[in-house]
Amino acid sequence: MRVFIAEKPSLAEAICIGLNGNPKTDKKAGYYQTGSDIVTWCYGHMLKLFDPEDYDPKYKKWTLDDLPIKATYPPKMKVIKKTQTQFNVIKKLIKDADSIVHAGDPDEEGNLLIDEILTHVNNTKSVSRVLISDLNEQPVKDALNALRPNSEFKYLTQSALARSIGDQLFGYNLTRAYTLKAREKGFENVLNVGRVQSALYGLINQRTLANLNHSESFYYLLNGQFSIAGHTLHARLMPNSDTSELDEKKRLISELDAALIKELCDGKPSHLHTIESKKESKAAPLPFNLSTLQQTCAKKWGYTATETLDIVQKLYETHKLLTYPRSDCRYLSDTHLQKSEDIIEAITQTEPSLLSLLSDADLNTTHSAFNNGNITAHHAIIPTEKNGNTCTLSEKESNVYRLVATSFIALFYPPSSRDKVKATIHCGQQIFVATQTTLDKQGWEVLYKGEYNDKANENSLDLASLQEGSEGTCDLVTIDKKKTKPLKYFTESTLLAAMSSAAKYVSDPQLKKALEEKDKGNKSEHGSIGTEATRASHLTKIQSNTHLVSVVAEKGYKEKVYKTTTAGQEFCALLPDEIITPDTSALWANYQASIKKGELDTKTFVGYIDAYLETQIQFVKDNGVAITAAERIICPTCQKGSITKRKGKNGVFHACNRYPDCKTAFQDNKGKPDLNPTLKKKAGPTNAEKFGAVSDTEFCKQCSKPLARKPAKKKDTFWWGCTGFPSCNVRFFDKDGKPDRDKGEL
Structure with missing residues (x-):
């Protein structure tokens, strides 16, 4: 029996058809059966890396003493709960199989996705690889007739595994380190650090600071009106950097230079130096990714x-x-x-x-x-x-x-075409340019209802009808004074575009090249970070971290804009440059290229990450986190810690940041700790009254409601219960008139 393991159900169905099967009649519980061939499927990744607490329960509690958390290699994996049923089907089919066909997507992640299952179940059967990128019947059949040994792709799997381990190490170590040191300052929120996410924070912050720190300046556009061969022409000055002061966008920024050029050109002889005409044809855009x-x-x-x-x-x-x-x-x-x-x-x-x-x-x-x-x-x-x-x-x-x-x-419409003319006019040492665009055929653009309209031409006459060398006069030069503007804030669409071409934000030429090389062969990505499957989740995560980034409507923008908050700006200032830029992704891309060539093994790469994180963690421990926190509330019990907001399974509550050394907790009252709780009495017996004496100092950590002391059946013995009963069932033994928290909940 041959078992195909497809990355997703749609691919499994396509393989079933490619094997001359019928998905409607061949479908069983979690697989298709076509003769002696079985085709089963995954739902993307069926496994995930062990979390640190899976290796050692102590890591469930965040402490600086446990950092850095070192990698375990080879890593252990666990089944994702929601995929357990289908995973069991796959596991049994692998056990019963004579041979396996790996049908993950033909990329690094697709290789890892199936290989990690085979490793997890200790597969010893022979494994072939099928590469399918087109789910149409004939391409699938062609691929099924061109199986290759799965061993040929082991380095792609190792590269994907290296990135996965590296991302987990990055997130767990740096997020805990920065968050814990920030809590010492009374900062309540989590400071998430991740290879892609932190680079996005950096991009957003760079634009935010550019707008906040923008100083008003001016540039000057010079427009000339010319009389040539009996016609009036309008043309714009092309400033010369050899004779005028220009900015990085090649705009004239000296008002004195502008005035001088006007004086040199007004009323002076001019001539039409060149006329360039061309037809520009443009096909419909490529379909969407x-x-x-x-x-x-x-x-x-x-x-x-x-x-x-x-x-x-x-x-x-x-x-x-x-x-x-x-x-x-x-x-x-x-x-x-x-x-x-x-x-x-x-x-x-x-x-x-x-x-x-x-x-x-x-x-x-x-x-x-x-x-x-x-x-x-x-x-x-x-x-x-x-x-x-x-x-x-x-x-x-x-x-x-x-x-x-x-x-x-x-895609089946003719191209659009336009006639374009460029006229160059010389006036002394100055060069002016007039352009003209005339729509010839609209082609595919008619489908988009005016989205591709051209701007009106400044000149009404046909520039192509003029003769090169024609003499004339510059009648008048007008100066248009313009204010400079900072770079636009990022929006949802521009952040997605930035992730697709992140290499342009990398300053080091070698790292930029490494990131670009990662997408070699993919004409839609140009040195990217994140993947199509994860980019939306990255943006959702950023939007949820409102303490670092605000997403707001802004005048002049159709979409909401992303801005870093004061805390976000401080946080970006704390992080090394390689983390708040795509540089880390570029560096890893370089390492992964070596892994894919078999020149570097995954264990060595993971060792590099461990060493880097050890240095970074020590720096954070030694130097702390300079971040502004909300006004600190000293814990009234221990007088050492501060009361910080926490989120439990029953909602928000407030507790001492020295927990578990201090277990003081308070209910939430409109975002602040209720330091003086009062109980509202209702008609008839309340739950608190049913329980007995309600404490004003002991609270339930699960729901933040007061605990009550109630007599037990045995004489002179008591127990404690939550007044939130029956929605909250927390109970404790009594010890010296207090809940026995050391024994734990009943």
Whole structure:
């Protein structure tokens, strides 16, 4: 028996069809059976790394003395609870198999995802590898006929494992170190540190500070009006850095220089030096990957990255109307081209309003998007061949479906074309340029209702009709004084774009190159951080850390903007530069490239991370954390600690930061500790009255309600119970008139 283990259910179904099976009749409990072949599936990662407390329970409590937490190699894995049932199916099938076929996605993470299962169950059966990036039937069959030994891909697995271990070590060690040292200052919140997340904080902070520290300055645009060959022309000065003071954007910044140029040109002879004409043709944009779809939805409708992912995931899983969404690729296969007629038929059945868009579509047109060689682990997001006329879509689902469908239809429209003319006018030593754009054919742009309109031309005459060398006069130069503006704040869409091309924020040339090399072969990513599967969750995490970042509406922006708070700015100032930039990702990319070549082993890489973290942890221990905390409330019991906000399973409460040495706790009252709690009496006996004497000093740590002392059945003995009963069942033995917390809860 041969067992295929696919990364996800849709891939398993495609393999079943590729094996000439029928998914409807061959489906069993957690697998398909086609002859002697079994095809089972994962739901992404079925396992995760042990947490530190899984190795040693002491790590459940955060203490500086236990830091740094060193790596355990090889690491141990545990089954993710929600996948346990399917994991058991896979485990049994592996045990019964004669051979295994690894059908993870053809990338590093796909290799790790299946290999970690095989390692976890101590598989000894032979393992082959199938590489499938296109779920259409013929490409799947071709892949099934080209199996390779799984051992050929072991270094890709090791590279992915190295990153996974490194990210866990980074997060656990640095988050605990900075948070614990900040608590000594009375800072209550967690200070999360992560390779990708901290780089995003750094990018957001850089823009925030640029706006806060921006000093007003000016630049000058000079516009000339010319009389040449009986025509009036308007052209803009191209400043010369050899004779004028320019900024980094090559803008004139000296008012004196501007005035001098005006004086030198007003009323002076001029001539038309050159005329350059060209036709510019532009094909429809490539279809969406997840990041570009998220960016577009954020700009058009203000959807968050997570919201867009949820919508497209439902269109994929529930409605079966879109292809796999977590794709980083914007290209399609030749098979998609062959099936384009069926896809477009499904589109018009699902969204009849799009039928009118097909009038100028030519299915014989071949767009550059159809290129087998540019497909990575997945292909672009496009509509499926399913007729969705019976599907009930929400407004947001319809919006996203129409957007994706329109982008697919646009691939079969002719390119847009424009005639572009550039006229260069010389006046003494100064050069002025006039440009003109004339739409020739709108092509695919008609599908987007004016989103691609050109700006009005400054000159009404056809510049191409003029003759080079024509003489004339500069009638007048006007000076337009403009204020400089700081870099724009980041928004949801621009942060997603920044993650896709993070290498441009790396200053070291070698590290920049290493990060760019990581995405070699993927024309949609350019030195990226995070993955299509994780970027939305990174942004959601940042949004939830309101003590570090605020996401607010800002005048002049269509989307909400990200700004670091005062604490966020202080936190970024504390972290090393390599953590608040993509430099760490770039450095790791360099190491991972060596692992993939077999030149560096994962254990050595993990050793590098351990050594780095040991240095960083010691620095934090020695130097502390300079961060501003809210006004400190001294613990009234121990007089040493401070009362800080905590979140328990029953909600927010406030407790001494010296716990467990001091167990003082208070209920929450509108975000602050209720230092003088009063009980509200109700008509009839209350739970507290039923219990007996209610304490004004002893509180339940689970729900923060007062504890009450009640007589037990045995004479002169007592027990303690929570007044939150029956919703809270916490109880204690009595010891000397106090709850016996040392014995623990009953």
